[in-house]
Amino acid sequence: MLPIEGRSLFFVVGRGEAPDAIVRAAGGVVVAHVPDARRVLAVLPLAAGTGLRGHPGLELAGPVSIDAERFARFMELIGLDDARPP
Amino acid sequence: MASVGQELLDVPLPDMVTKLALGIAEAQRALDENSVETALLLADTPIEIVPALTQTIDEDGSVTFTAADPVAMPLLQIGLNPAFYQFSEASIEVTMDIKTTTSQETNIKVGFKAKVGFACWSASVRVDVSHNRKFQKEVRGTSRLFVKMMPVPPPPRIFPEVTVIDNRPPAPPPTPPPPEE
Numbered sequence: 001m002l003p004i005e006g007r008s009l010f011f012v013v014g015r016g017e018a019p020d021a022i023v024r025a026a027g028g029v030v031v032a033h034v035p036d037a038r039r040v041l042a043v044l045p046l047a048a049g050t051g052l053r054g055h056p057g058l059e060l061a062g063p064v065s066i067d068a069e070r071f072a073r074f075m076e077l078i079g080l081d082d083a084r085p086p
Numbered sequence: 087m088a089s090v091g092q093e094l095l096d097v098p099l100p101d102m103v104t105k106l107a108l109g110i111a112e113a114q115r116a117l118d119e120n121s122v123e124t125a126l127l128l129a130d131t132p133i134e135i136v137p138a139l140t141q142t143i144d145e146d147g148s149v150t151f152t153a154a155d156p157v158a159m160p161l162l163q164i165g166l167n168p169a170f171y172q173f174s175e176a177s178i179e180v181t182m183d184i185k186t187t188t189s190q191e192t193n194i195k196v197g198f199k200a201k202v203g204f205a206c207w208s209a210s211v212r213v214d215v216s217h218n219r220k221f222q223k224e225v226r227g228t229s230r231l232f233v234k235m236m237p238v239p240p241p242p243r244i245f246p247e248v249t250v251i252d253n254r255p256p257a258p259p260p261t262p263p264p265p266e267e
Contacts, residue, residue, distance in 0.1 A: 008169065011124055011161075034161060035133040041166075046235075053120060062124025063169035065237070071165030 009066070010049045013059040014038045022057050093184050093225060102178055106231060110173050117171050121240070124168035132158035167240060175234035180227065187222040 010028070012019045018037040020030050028044035041064070044052070052061035138154040197212035 011128060011166070011168075013127060034131065039127075039131055050117075053116070060120075060123060060127055062120050062127070063171065064124060064128065065167050065169040067165040067167045069165075070163075070167075073165075 006045055007043050008046045008049055008063050010042050010044050010052075010061055011064045012040050012042050012052070012061045014040075015057055015059045017057075019058055022052070022055060026052055094182065097180060097182065097227070099178075099180070102180070102229065106176060106178055110176055110233065114173055121168040121170050125162065125240075128162040128166055128168060129160050131161045133161060133164070135159050135164075170238050170240045171235045172238045173233050174236045175232070177232045179230040179232070181229070183224075183226040185222075185224040187220075189218075189220045189222075191218040191220075192216070193218075 007028075009031075012023055014022070014037075016038070018033075019040060019042075020037075023030050023040065023042045023044065026044055026048040028042045028048065030040045030042045032041040033039065034041055044061075046063075049061055049063060052058055055061065134156040135158075136153045136156050140152040140154075142150045142152065144150070193214070193216045195212075195214040197214075198209070199212070200209040201207060
């Protein structure tokens with residue numbers, strides 16, 4: 001279980017290579033590569049995440065959130081919800 | 087020398103508030119730009135989704151899975167949204183420590199000299215007065231800025247409306263139980 005107190009989900013895009021090391025150095029954890037190694041979802045302390053703006057090794061570090069309603073609709077679409085068992 | 091009250095009045099508070107407000111506006115603009123840039127990249131980052139998986143159980147009990155052709159969907163469409171933050175509170179705390187000291191010093195030195203000789207005499211009086219007045223002022227000031235950020239809902243028009251048209255045949259109604267005889 002990943003503690004999320006004071007942390008936020010960030011979409012981090014590396015400039016040319018995977019940003020995992022930069023995320024780890026900022027005290028974050030990479031939770032998913034979407035869809036390639038250069039683009040990751042990472043949980044970072046909010047201040048550290050916003051501090052990554054302008055990092056020379058990154059193209060972007062932006063805070064993201066999960067839209068529960070849309071995500072549920074997507075899960076329904078691909079048949080992974082409970083409402084309509086395959 | 088300016089009084090303590092005047093020193094306090096001389097603090098450029100309106101200037102500080104203006105600079106704080108402009109700084110917050112600038113930071114807010116940068117945050118919003120970053121979130122919009124994130125939205126664009128999320129919309130431009132497709133991932134491949136396998137929309138259906140069919141499990142077939144043969145007569146002999148063997149199980150096979152058939153995956154439908156994957157479709158590409160942007161991260162934005164599957165519900166990954168940029169987060170927007172807003173400065174909800176800002177305050178300035180100014181602390182001043184003013185110390186004024188005035189000291190005054192007066193030195194008077196009186197000298198008297200007299201000489202008496204043959205049918206003549208002389209006398210002199212010498213007075214040295216020195217007057218020193220010292221003013222000392224120490225002003226120490228610190229200012230602290232507090233800002234509070236909170237997440238806010240994204241602008242409603244930033245996301246495309248997703249309409250799902252499901253052409254799958256409706257699930258057959260449940261078979262009623264056989265009538266009891």
